[in-house]
Amino acid sequence: MSDIIEELVAAVGDACTKYSDADAVSAAPAGSWNSRLWTALDQIGVTMVAVAEENGGAGGDVSTAVAVLEVLGQFSARVPLAETALLAGWLLAGTDAVLPTGPMTACLAGPDLRIGAGSESVAVSGTIARVPWARCAGHVVVLDGRRVLVLRRGDFAVSEGINLAGEPRDDVLITATVPAAQIHDLPPESEISAQNFRNRSALARAALTSGAARRALELSITYAGQREQFGRPIAKFQAIQQHLASMAAETLLSKVAVEAAALIIDAGGDAAAVAAAKIVTGQAAGLVSALAHQIHGALGYTEEHSLRLSTTRLWAWRDEIGNEEQWSGELGQRALSAGTAGLWQLVTGIR
Structure with missing residues (x-):
């Protein structure tokens, strides 16, 4: 950046x-x-x-x-x-x-x-x-x-x-x-099309999802450090530490996938990267929201806690402009269509 x-x-x-x-x-x-x-x-x-x-x-x-x-x-x-x-x-x-x-x-x-x-x-x-x-x-x-x-x-x-x-x-x-x-x-040479519109829309949802996942992680880290059970913060328990580590990994992966897709779009590259970003952030949305609510317990579902602002968006944005299952199917079809000769280029963007 x-x-x-x-x-x-x-x-x-x-x-x-x-x-x-x-x-x-x-x-x-x-x-x-x-x-x-x-x-x-x-x-x-x-x-x-x-x-x-x-x-x-x-x-x-x-x-x-x-x-x-x-x-x-x-x-x-x-x-x-x-x-x-x-x-x-x-x-x-x-x-x-x-x-x-x-x-x-x-x-x-x-x-x-x-x-x-x-x-x-x-x-x-x-x-x-x-x-x-x-x-x-x-x-x-x-x-x-x-x-x-x-x-x-x-x-x-x-x-x-x-x-x-x-x-x-x-x-x-x-x-x-x-x-x-x-x-x-539109001029004849314009890159604007319904498919490119859909790609941009999907990338926008993926970027928003990446940010919401980070917020859910931050709230979970703070809560785990403050909430005590059996005389110590729950962040000291191995299960909670594993939850936070999994959330952090998914959040970082989402950020990398989204920003890589944006760079490829700016460079005029293949839109397969957008599909990958939507898949990665969709999968992260499910895992991060589930673990965040496990860490917070019933409190995270209440109107009094701001976690719901992030997790309801994770669930909503995951399904808008196609969920991870739909984009996985499209990406798989693109890989099949590329064949052995074009698969390397599809995966790496290198001609």
Whole structure:
């Protein structure tokens, strides 16, 4: 990690320490978002961290965005930064569209979306299910094949839903006529595709999961050092030490897998690394959350303890954009398709 990214990560961590509710003893309302933290992140300059400066962004890359997302996952931050910086900003920059201010979200069109034709205005209708943070977003950016549709707040309604962690996963309901200028064609040479969108979405969830696993480990280390049984801290017991060691190993492996995948994506490499990162973090999510709750006992499940903020996110993010079983199947199929001649390149990225 470069000095610049380290400083940026430290600044994001400071903002989260000041404004996030990772240590709150009472849960924030389900489906709410942290506007104060978003404002602080915007002032730091990370809300468009992965968008080139010539397109109005901060000029960072995927690796920088992943480093920030790990911190946000660690602090259970209720902000749509992955959707704004890594997805919506990427789609708009790919068409040279003007970047709006404020939080955004992004999604794939799906089979129910209908976009008409017209030189000045276009009829758009349909429903897009479980769009992250839609109720908080000023704009919803939709990838429809080789087109990017920008929906403003007045162009859509929301049927509210949440994931297991209480984060917004809303159905976007569209019955509107929008200016044709809100529909942008992708250039023929653009790398933007539905598959690349899915890869970025999966990498974002993996990065957030990595951060949440680290938080669960930190809470478990602290609790094990404070909780006494039979006259000594439970951290002195071998079984607890083994639990903590296993959690630490999974947390470190997740971090390495996520950051390696980001570097490979930045270098234009094969997206198999994203599949590997989603598999590794998905497996870690199950083990880390189980061991964290074993160490904490019944206390960790209560509203009074902040462990639930991390573990419910681990469970939710593990299954979003495909769980480890689905990605394992895809990675296995890629290995079979590569054959003996291409397997080495698939595994190492070396031609």
